[in-house]
Each structure stands twice: as structure tokens, then as C-alpha cells.
Amino acid sequence: MAFIPGQSFTLAEIASALDLELRGDGGCNIFSIAPLHLATEKDISFLSNAKYAEQLTTTAAAAVIVTPEYSDACKIPALIADNPYLAFARLTALYDDLPGQKQEIHPSAVIADSAIMGGGVSIGANVVIGEDVVLGVNCVIEANTVVAARSSLGDNCRLRANVTIYHNVRLGKNVTIHSGTVIGSDGFGNVPTGEKTGRFWQKIHQLGGVLIGDDVEVGANTCIDRGALDDTIIENGVLIDNLVHIAHGCIIGENTALAACVAMAGSTYIGKRCTFGGGVGIAGHISIADDVHITGMAMVTGTIKEAGQYSSGTGLLPARQWRKSAVRFSQLDSMHQRLRKIEKHIEK
Amino acid sequence: MAFIPGQSFTLAEIASALDLELRGDGGCNIFSIAPLHLATEKDISFLSNAKYAEQLTTTAAAAVIVTPEYSDACKIPALIADNPYLAFARLTALYDDLPGQKQEIHPSAVIADSAIMGGGVSIGANVVIGEDVVLGVNCVIEANTVVAARSSLGDNCRLRANVTIYHNVRLGKNVTIHSGTVIGSDGFGNVPTGEKTGRFWQKIHQLGGVLIGDDVEVGANTCIDRGALDDTIIENGVLIDNLVHIAHGCIIGENTALAACVAMAGSTYIGKRCTFGGGVGIAGHISIADDVHITGMAMVTGTIKEAGQYSSGTGLLPARQWRKSAVRFSQLDSMHQRLRKIEKHIEK
């Protein structure tokens, strides 16, 4: 648990910050957050799952966040929340010791004269900002990040270190991009020339940009390609994890979340409030309805019209058993035909 | 559609640039490119698929690229091409508004005295160029990119921002590397020491380099490892998308294309003109023939001697149905044996 000297709050201060009802003594100092079974007398904890209710009587925590129904069972100071897990999530903001960045333009930054910056902008060391870039109020651009010409960031965006934003990329407000991520790289569009000599492939120059809405967070080392003719679009509230690939011309609907290593081929539309597990692959030129949930490593090969949960793949097996099943998989159609033949034989 | 004021061409200028026959009035100004059903009077469009021929009569486009057979059906000005999709691809180059980079060595760049640079080279801010590096004529190295000692670029290469080139990497002519890509990182080679105490693994230092041919384009956040003893080799005309992993000692044949998130293990040889869909995994120490096409997310576990299309995996299913199939997959060999037993019983 990160313990930052001095960064503590009294329980009463936390109750006030989160606007939660306080039961018991609010004077105890809370230094950090921990699960019930690991918490010490410096920690606040939370009960988000009834099956751990027993731990309320044994925890060493100084205080706990619980639903109203558990407030009486609780012998330690408590904050009362309808959704303790959500209250915990909001509480983490108080204990985040993310290093601040001075509200300055670092002298080593290279910023085009034509760039326009709102008030309160902070630019780190070795940042490079291209021509006609627009940075909204209070944006933070961390060290060694590059923003190419004609791109724009809304208010309160934060680009972590070593991010690359290509030209004609537009971010909304409150967007965070983690390190190593590349936004606006060329989509993978090439046409065979059919020539016997000379170049085999003709590149389709990617003329679109990338349009990202408000309240979007993108993880580390992710790639979002620019569109071929129109923009690639990430709508408001979308969450994208690390090492995700989003190809040219995709549209991702509001509040959808993509876990790490998801790969989307081009021109695919994903609806709102979907969740994609890690490593899911998604074919190009398909459409996925709202409220679709895909389990990890599944292969999405066609349009999905119905909300619901979908999967593919085979479960993990001891390698020796797996090899047998894999061989039989290749014989499945013949097994089916043999089965049909037997059924016909019996029917006679 | 990115609209860049002033960047327009008349249809006659386009016909001339692409060396295509013009039918109708060449004087209209074309500002951008759009599909038939979305085009406005500022756009040129193209018909590359007969099933959209109907749209020739309804499109609002100012002009269109068609094959000779459709030139009469076309009531708007037209360019005649044997392959309109290829003509469209060539046309995109005219409308690419990729920001130029001044033909200068930015004063913040750190360049070893022993580096050799051809005429017309452009070096962006905070670029670092190591000892004995050679940059060909007209190379463009964008901001915050690093090229380590003894590496070389042929003429007309472009390294986008935040690229990393390790030592002893050689690029041919007309090579483009997108942001975040790393070329020449160590291959993953380690030998168990067998020692009970001390280090468990002994690293195999990776003594080879990377050799990349002409006309190669590599996407963003891709990794191409250096060879253990010999070079990893990417032949002329190869196209590599984002987040691809190419392990030490691989050889990729001319004009092969690897879509995003392909992962190749070490010492594997891929032939010419192959295409690999997104997320394909390829075992090490195998060989893949020319003209092999692998569908997305397939697992290539052995040598492929015949040209053709290959696949693996299971299709996407509703999760409840998938769980049943996955259980039965683990029982496939026993199902097969039960089937065999029934067949024998019936034969009797």
C-alpha cells in the first residue's frame, strides 16, 4: 500500500468529500484504503459483497463503507452508501498521489508559434507541439510527448509521457491518454497493383483523422488509426485499455469498454455500453449492437444484432488431452456424417 | 471528410496526374474523395464493385472513376480506368495533407559527429542519432525518434515521431516506420542454467541485426527483434500493421502483408505474397509457402507447403451455447470412440 506521509484525511472529512452519512466517531485518521481482511488501523475498507459480511466483525480497519442494512452490524465507524463499491471508487481520487506537473511551459519544449493554448496549460520537458495545434484550458502534456499539426485537445486533457498524436486528431474534454499510445497512425489500406514488375502494393493514403469524444481514457501502447476518407470515431465515455488496436474507420459507441489487446479490423461499428474482454478480435465491416458483452479472446467474425453475452474458443486442457481433441476437431464433419448414417440405419 | 481550404484540383488536373482518360467537362473543382452514396458536389467518387452501379445514377458526386463499360451509363464527368479502386488509391496521394517537415536539422536534435547524412535530410526536434549512422537522401526523421549507432536508412525513408531504431539495423529505400515502433530490440533467447542457486536463466546476447528491404511500411507500436546470430530479414515490399511482433531470425518474403497484432515466434520463414489476418499467431522454426493466406486469429502451428487459405479457431456463439460446446470439445476423443463402438456394433 502506498503510504504518503501527510496525505491523510479524517473520516469526517471523507464523509464530507463523498457526501455520505457518517455513523460513529469521525475523528480517526485514514491514511489509505484496503480490503477488509488486509486492512490495518490506518485504513478504511468497504463491504461490496454480502459474502464477506462476516469480515465486518474481524477487520482491523479504522472505518468501513457499508450499505444501510449493515450499518447496525458494524462495530467500527462507518460511512453509509447505497453502492459501497462506487463510493470506494470515488474515494480513490482522494488518495491518488499522481505527481503534479508545474503549471509552466518547460523551456525545452518545442512549440509552434501558431499553436493556441488555453489558460493553465502545463507542458513538460521535450514536448513537441506542431503548427495550429489547439490545447484547451488546463491541459497537461507530459514529457517527450508529440502532438502534430492541426490537432486539438479539449479542456482538462492529460497526455502522459511519450504519447504520439498525429495530425488532424481531435480530442474532447477530460481525455486521458497513457504513455506509448499512438493516435492517428495510418490505417492499413493497400491495393494490389497487379503489376509484374514495380511495386506490388499501392498505398491508400489515409485522408481522415481521429475524433475522440469527452471523458475518454486510453491505456498504454494502444493504437488508434486515422480513417481512410472519414474519421475514426471514439464516442463519449469510451474506455480503452493497453495494447488495443483500432483500425481505420471504426466507430465505438458511448461508454463501451475495450480490455487490453482487443484488435478491431477496419470500418466496424460497435454500439453503446458494450464490454470486450482482453484479446478479443473483431472482423472488419461488421456492426455490433448496443449492450453486447464478449468474453476474453473470442473471435467476432460477423455482425451481432442482439444484446447479450458471446464467446468463442476452446477451454484449456492438459496438452496430451488437447492434442486428441484438436485432431477430432478436424474430423468433426465426418463424425457428424457417421452419426447421421447410424441414425438412418436405426430408423430403418 | 478532411476539408483543407485551397487543396483542390480540377478534374482535368486529376486526369493528367493519374494519366486517365477524361469524359465530360474537366473544369469542375474536386476538393475531396467520397463513396458514391455519401459524395457531394465537391467530391470525386469511384465505382469498384458492380453491385453499386445503380448509385451512378443517384450520386451527387461531381465526377466519378469508372471502368470503360460504365462510361456510357455515367451522366457526370468521368475518369476511365481499368481498375477504378487502384486509381482511387493513387488519387489519395494528391489529397494527403500530411504536414510537411522543414528541410532542416532542428537545433534540439543530438547528432553524433560521425553520422553521415545525404542531401535534403530533415531532422525533427529532440531526435537522437548515434555514431556512424547513415541517412540517405531526403530522409525525414520526426520528433523524439532515436536511431542508435551504426544503423542506416536508404533514400526517402520516413521515421515518424517516437520511433526507436536500435544499432546495426539497415533500412532500404522508401521505408516508412510509424510511431512507437521498435526495430532491433533483443530477441527472446535464454537458456536455463540448471543451477540451484544463482541465476536461473542465461541470456543469449543477440548478435545479429535487422535488415529491411525497399518499399516497406511498418505500422505503429510494432516490434521487430534483432537476430540471435544472423539478421532478422524483411524483404522488399512487405507491409506490416500495428502491434505486430516479429521475433529474432524470422524472414518475411517479398510483398507479404501482416495485419495488426500478428505474432511470429523465432526463426520462421514466410514466403512471398502471403497475407495474414489480424491476431494470427505463428509458431517458431517453421516455413510457410508463397501465396498462403491465413484468416484472422488463426494459430499456425506447423509448416505450410501448399498455397491456399487456412483458418483455425471456433466461431462466436452465445455464451450459454458456447459453454456446452466447449465442454464437449474436451470430450471429443471419447465421443469419437463411442461412435466407433456403435459402428462396430452395427457392422456385426
Place this chain on the structure above:
Amino acid sequence: MAFIPGQSFTLAEIASALDLELRGDGGCNIFSIAPLHLATEKDISFLSNAKYAEQLTTTAAAAVIVTPEYSDACKIPALIADNPYLAFARLTALYDDLPGQKQEIHPSAVIADSAIMGGGVSIGANVVIGEDVVLGVNCVIEANTVVAARSSLGDNCRLRANVTIYHNVRLGKNVTIHSGTVIGSDGFGNVPTGEKTGRFWQKIHQLGGVLIGDDVEVGANTCIDRGALDDTIIENGVLIDNLVHIAHGCIIGENTALAACVAMAGSTYIGKRCTFGGGVGIAGHISIADDVHITGMAMVTGTIKEAGQYSSGTGLLPARQWRKSAVRFSQLDSMHQRLRKIEKHIEK
């Protein structure tokens, strides 16, 4: 084969450096290392597999590393080792021509006054070091790398170019991190707010750090996320390849090796001495025993209690045949029921 003029050793010098018995003339100059069938008179080779023993009589190598049982059969000068492959691995260190970095703080580096640096530290161009960072003795930080506040590196660490280390990340001794890798990015933790208007997701700020042991090597463009409350932990001797994703709160046991493109979801524990093939996906909140080996692209969906080798997926098939098997996969449960029905019919 990289040939660096002057970088050669006599066989006697090599015998001494590796502490191996020399048979025959130790005076020959060895310039590089090659497999038996490719070696020239400038090379040393090695026999690590009995099936290539025949090549001992035909190789053009100047010298060879062999086990004692082959020393008599060998007509050229030889080094005798119990494990020639391990001896080869150790030998590669002598021929590694990794460019040195001057033992200096490059004037373009931006280093916080509060950072503490041990003796012999080398800092490359455009490096950015945050407040209260600690760098151990002889650390090498290559160009354009960023180390954020309050992180620490043990002695003899090397961060290659364009690495990003977030705040509160602690590395042990002898750790190498390859280019593009990001350590300490936020874990992917978000809670649905349940609100009809306003933000859909509430971020869980990630308060933990990353703790990495001694003798760890991490490949290029990999991501290791910081923990939500506690640290993500990589134990001593762990090897991690390129483009790997390690989510928040994972613990990876000593000497385990993860090949490229492995993706681990959060709060998963992996034991010691495990190996994971390329592209393996691992579910969150599970536990994997010591000495587990997973083949490439397998999907690990649950806890593994027994050491051994595990696999999943389907083998590669010609696409036409695969489509049939994939259809039958979706019918597997019904096939099983039909089989059961026939068995019952026959039993009667």
C-alpha cells in the same frame, strides 16, 4: 553475421573467459559464432544436439564447443563443456557489440534536483528524471526515456531508449527494460455509476505501484500496470518478451518466462518457473501453480493447481475444411445427445 573489425578473441582467451577445458591449439582467432553447417574458418560453433554430431566432421568452423563424449571425435580445436548450449549462451556476451553510452549526464537531460544518482550512472540525451527518483550505481538510461517522480532503480539497470516509467515504480538490480515499454500505467479499473445522466463510469484511481525484482528483463512495447491498492509484483529472474500486457495487481513468480503478446488480466498469481507461449491469454483473479507450461495462444480461464503442460485452441485447417468443423463445433452438444440416444437404443 555481424562482423566487427578487431573484436576477436583467441580460442585460448575464450577458454579462459568461460573457464572451459581447451583441447588442441588455442591460438586461432575467433571472430564470431555460427551453427556447425554455416560456420567458416573465422567462427566458433557448438554441438548441443546429438543428431547433428555428423556435422563435427564436415564443419568449416575454426573450433567447436562439445561435451566430453565428443572430444575425441573432434578433429578441430575444441572447448569441453557439460552443457555446450549454455556455454554458447555465455560466449555470446563476449561478442555483443551493443554500443556503449558515455558515462556522463547528457546536457540535454532534464533531471530534478531531488533525484539521487549512484556512481557511474550514464544519462542519455533528452532523458527526463522526476523528483525524488533514485538511480543505483552504474545505471544506464538511454535517450528520450522518462522516469517519473519517486521511482527507483537498483544497481546496474539499463533502460533502453523511449522507455516510460511512471511514479512509484521500484526496480531491483540488473534490470533491463527495452524500448517503448511502459511500467506503471493505470490499471483498467472502472465502476458503472448507474447514473442515467452524467458519467457512466467512475474511475478507480490506481494507488499501488509496481515492484520488480532483480535480474529481470522486459522486452519492447510491453505494459505493466500499477496496482489498484497494492503493487503489481514481478519477482526475481522473470523474463518478459515484447508486447506483453500485465494488468494491475498481478504477481509473477521467480524465473517465470512470458513470451510475446501474452496478456494477463488483473489480480492473477503465476507461480515460479512457469513458461507461457506467445499470445497466451490469462483470466483475472486466478492462480497458477509452479512449473506450469502453457502452449502458444492458449486461453487460461481458471486456476491451475497441477504442474504440467496445457493447451487450448484448434489446429490450423484449410479454410474450407475449417468452416465445416466450426459449424459442427456449434452443434457439439446436440451431436453428443444424439450419440447418447443411439447408445440407449442399442442398449435396449
